[in-house]
Amino acid sequence: MSADGYLAYGRQEISEADIEAVARVLRSGFLTTGPEIPAFEAEFAAYTGAAHAVACSNGTTALHLALDALGVGPGDVCIVPTITFMATANAARYCGADVVFADVDAATGLMTPDTFKAALERAGGKAKAVLPVHLAGVQCDMGAIHEIARNAGLKIVEDSCHATGSVRADGGMAGDARWCDAATFSFHPVKTLTTGEGGMITTNDPALSATMARQRSHGIERDPSRFQRTEGGHEPWYHEMASLGWNYRLPDINAALGRSQLARMGQFAVKRRALTAAYREHLARLSPLVTLPGDPAGQNPCRHLMNVGIDFEGAGRSRADVMEALKARGIGSQVHYIPVHTQPYYRALYGEQRLPGAEIHYARTLSLPLFTAMEESDVERVCAVLSEVLG
Template sequence: MAQAGEFLAYGRQDIDADDIAAVVRALQSDFLTTGPEIDAFETEFARWTVAGHAIACSNGTTALHLALEALGVGEGDVCIVPSITFMATANAARYCGAEVQFADVDPDTGLLTAETLEAALERTGDRAKAVLPVHLAGVPCDMESIASIARKAGLKIVEDSCHAIGSLYPDGSMVGACRLGDAATFSFHPVKSLTTGEGGMITTESAELASRMARMRSHGIERDSSRFVREEGAHEPWYHEMPALGWNYRLPDINAALGRAQLARMGEFAARRRALVSAYRKGLAPLAPLVRLPDDPAGSDPCRHLMNVLIDFDAAGISRPSLMHALKARGIGTQVHYIPVHTQPYYVRRYGRMNLPGAQAHYARTLSLPLFTRMDEADVMRVCDELGAALRA
């Protein structure tokens, strides 16, 4: 529980004595990086998501980059990215030399839909190589309909699941299981549901894709003698090869140790977040229709990373900055997720101005309220009461 009167940030990590002890053990071990904690974290994460393989890396952005590169995305290709996301989703395509086609989103949920994907495909033509559905706030997209369209168009699918560890699809499978996508990426930034300080993970069902990403995260170095180009190198114990360019995207063992300790508590974290969201739904109900939390897609069971509500600022007679300042004065932190990426100066210079009404409508109304596992239902009611008071004032 947060302390009475404590400032409630929009997100905060949850570190306990077991997490600290795990990091201390890693610090006292022989390996601070590329050691046994990495293999163990990957094995345990693959088991948690029920994925075939998991590849740890330095953060969620490098996870996206590795996945796209391993899938062969490059110059001449186009990746379809929803405009409501953190800019890393689009930037990862540019790191590969590919162009970005921004897709519109549902104006309420901010999610990519089958309809907005089809519209983006029509604008892209046969250059489309991949689509990156974003499970915004931890709420899963309708992957059945998105995957159906993507497969017909020959698209690779990389699910940006950086918000969605612990979320379930309507069929009960875990986000990250890659039942419909080629890969899923995760971020372990401190405000996420699970943290390693900084860190990321990619899951996939493809052993070949997993091997390629593991090689690319460490300068592209190959140590498997069966893959060597120079056969005599197999007899030289120091020998290794770099068949393709890679990067230093490794995750240190210290971070992985923290991730393993956090993953052991992930069931507890997910249950707490779901309970807090349920409390928010009750607490926000009296503020409707000025404030509302859209319903989750039918059958899905999100483990929310963000409490991103919709507020009719015009009807409330208050601007978003004014409301955010008023809430901060009352001890309530807020944030906006996200500025539509297609409006960022870099992308406007590259592609010109675009009209994506769903993204603009979502952005105009969204505000993220506090949501972290050290909160309890009394904290939620405090947020709702202060929000109501600030709107009335």
């Protein structure tokens, strides 16, 4: 909460330990490409249960690196749910691939096995990869999606940018890469864990990990065992540009903040789950005008967003009016997301499309405040004000 009592829809929590972690790096000899990066990668891999983790500059570059390393390119198609941040689809376009948008469950906003199969049919045999999005921290049915994808010969990149700390029904942590080739994360300030800006890719494939680590730094290879030069190459300055990569590195300053935040992920997850439980209790009194879909059986999400469904038509108020009224009473809100297939860029590429589940979801969705500095009294206040605003 800000000093004036305003509740944003999401915000970071920075402790004195976080500040000291960053200050320690500022006093050191490394601001980038230093020891904080491998340390953060090792700790994040251990947290998720994945074998490898590759740090990068943000969640978008994480998606791009993963698809590039998996060989996605011109002539390929990536299947992406239309309810997501546009970066999920854009990463495929960066690789020169086309996008087929999958519809979603109208209540949860998640791609389902059925909407995935429908998109796969529309891809016409050109699909190379699927990118399930764990919206708000609630995970897709990855077991079923994995089976469909593998039977069709597809690569799988989980967009887990909302899902740090979320646990599947099988007990696995988001990012353990059990059901995918790679999983991507974002550490933007409104996410559960922040590095300011930053991203991470987890995988159980050592070759994939090595490729992504090389590509994040201009495609430069520094491991002599991987040099293509047939003789020499042992000079201390020698390196090879093995492929065309990018500058997608994460600075040590950001990694130090991430490591400090990761040490508190257990606390963050407990608090977010407690706030979610409080929202369920208080929002139940506003049903059926306001709904918060139940979690999939067995899942234990660590929610990044409190994205509820509101029957604005039934309340006789537009979403814009409700948001303005909430803001006037000190409560922020946001919309996650405008269906990506309706964006002008994608309409120009693929024409008008009808994805009815996404249309219903978008018409009703509104994200209410959710961040770890909140208390249950803040949740009660949000719900009371929402009730008043909706009449």
